[in-house]
Amino acid sequence: MIPELLQSQKNFFKTGDTINVTYRKLVLQQLKMELIKRESDIIEALAKDFKKPAFETVLTETTVVLSDLDLMIKNINKWAKPKRVRPSLLNFPSSDRLYSEPYGQTLIIAPWNYPYQLAITPMVAAIAAGNTVVLKPSELTQNTSALLNNIIKTVFKPEHVSVIEGGVDVSTILLAQRWDYIFFTGSVNVGKIVAKAAAEYLTPTTLELGGKNPCIIDETANIKLTAKRIVWGKFLNAGQTCIAPDYILIHHSKKEDFYKAMKTEIEKAYTSEPKASSDFCRIVNKKNFNRLAKMLDNENCIIGGQTDAETNYISPTLIDEPSLDSEVMKDEIFGPILPVLAYKNKQDIETIISKYEKPLSLYVFSTNTAKARKIIETFSFGGGCINDTVIHFANHRLPFGGVGNSGIGAYHGKLSFDTFSHKKAVVKKGNWLDLPLRYAPYTGKLKKVKKLLKWL
Incomplete structure (x- = not known):
């Protein structure tokens, strides 16, 4: 089941739909409407899971998610647009740009302590950046996990975003797959397991862990x-x-x-x-x-x-x-x-x-x-x-x-978008002038190069 789902997400990513910023914004707007509609269900699920007060749920879970969604929807066009970068004099004449490119297939493993917010906020960033997502919520908060699954199925195509529920056995199978990015929030011990699994394919990761504060x-x-x-x-x-x-x-x-x-x-x-x-x-x-x-x-x-x-x-x-x-x-x-x-x-x-x-x-x-x-x-x-x-x-x-044992990488706000985006550097070289200084033979050019480099 899991390998088949991954293949369907890979095929969907290749269609280019997730690259389309209009599409990204549309699905995020649909998600926002669904989450607003389901707020009472979210409050009820968290209360069932560990008697979380409605006030704390709104303060630390639902409001945080909606604020994040608003930020992404408002800024996605600007953030996704290629950025002009000042070119190097060594490359004259040229124009340089930085492209925010989605990684592709992302795995998000969420914890149980804030099982709604810490599942949805990285997922929103991954979608905004143009990726597909498999979300693995915590098995310890079963009511919230089941609700997340229901919400995601209502809003997204499974080949775009899917929730996979289950325990350690499911996480083990997921980590054995090849991903383009893994985002994990949880304990240091499990973080080390995630890092080892990611190392098998040199998969980039964000590890949000903890420590004695x-x-x-x-x-x-x-x-x-x-x-x-x-x-x-x-x-x-x-x-x-x-x-x-x-x-x-x-x-x-x-x-x-x-x-x-x-x-x-x-x-x-x-x-x-x-x-x-x-x-x-x-x-x-x-x-x-x-x-x-x-x-x-x-x-x-x-x-x-x-x-x-x-x-x-x-x-x-x-x-x-x-x-x-x-x-x-x-x-x-x-x-x-x-x-x-x-x-x-x-x-x-x-x-x-x-x-x-x-x-x-x-x-x-x-x-x-x-x-x-x-x-x-x-x-x-x-x-x-x-x-x-x-x-x-x-x-x-x-x-x-975190830093060191408390985590690798960071997110929130624009940095969340950047976390799920590969920054691709591109130099466009002009053809109207081609300075001969860089080309061999190098005889007699060393002093000129040193002098030029001093001005950079």
């Missing part, structure tokens, strides 16, 4: 506001966000004030019984619940720590001073658990952060602009914020992606 709070920070913004950024989606703060590094003089402020802000957001709050998500499945619950064993849960295996509930939790060798400090947490470590000086911060691979995000809370800037410049990370969390994701003018 530090959140540094210095002695000058506004603790009340800091706590409010961390509660939102960390416990959004029950902490199942790749750019959520993964652990806190706080100046020792502010730790107790921070705990008091966090307790207040958690209760403001989710009441004193977050389990009963309609605004707090659940963990996506039993496997992830068990993984997170194990992290709480033998730890000092200064706030929260309650669990319910029947509903996959883990409360918003803060752990005081865990060992760096503990389960909660080994890998990315990806849940509503927040370790807090006190520091006394800059060296303490560097020692802890350097223990881990380069993170996807880093956050600094400080009213000392110079100190905050110094931290941002000292450490390598994908992206981040000063005096807030997560919000850098919202600006389509900023690239979103």
Whole structure:
């Protein structure tokens, strides 16, 4: 089935329909209308999958997708048009252009934590750039995956865009095929598997991964506001966000004030019984619940720590001073658990952060602009914020992606279009003049060439 589908997409790409910008814009407009019509279905599917609040679904999923669609539809003619580039004097006379050429057949593997948005946004970019798409949504969010399949079948020809549902076995078959581009969002471990499969055919990839994202709070920070913004950024989606703060590094003089402020802000957001709050998500499945619950064993849960295996509930939790060798400090947490470590000086911060691979995000809370800037410049990370969390994701003018272990490549806004486009360089040489300097024999020309090159 999969090889046959790929062949049909290859044949469709050869027809040139996806190259036609008018066609691209038309199908994106049709997709937008269908997504607007199905918003209540999307909200319902995510609520069934892991009790995601409607507000969070609209804020972090449906609105993001529609905004992305509007951007692509508005700019696709301009972005797809060949760009004139200043020619080199060495090639005089010539005119140079850069063509945005679609790769061809693309595979997009989406994660379960934002199963709608992180499936549709790269797909929209791939379509806008003129590619065919096979979308593999997560098997852990079955309701959303089934809905995506239904929506895509309604809007697109299968030879243009198709959804293939299934588990690891399906992903394995898909990765064994030859693609022109692979876009993967998920864990570091699976990202390595994708990279190995892509290497078989030297297939270009974008890998959106994760990591242990530090959140540094210095002695000058506004603790009340800091706590409010961390509660939102960390416990959004029950902490199942790749750019959520993964652990806190706080100046020792502010730790107790921070705990008091966090307790207040958690209760403001989710009441004193977050389990009963309609605004707090659940963990996506039993496997992830068990993984997170194990992290709480033998730890000092200064706030929260309650669990319910029947509903996959883990409360918003803060752990005081865990060992760096503990389960909660080994890998990315990806849940509503927040370790807090006190520091006394800059060296303490560097020692802890350097223990881990380069993170996807880093956050600094400080009213000392110079100190905050110094931290941002000292450490390598994908992206981040000063005096807030997560919000850098919202600006389509900023690239979103990791570095090193946290990912390869980036997207968002125009960069999404560029990610799915090969930039083809073309020089058109004039025939009315042909300078003899470059041609052999070279005797007596070396000094002239050196002199010419100085002016370039």
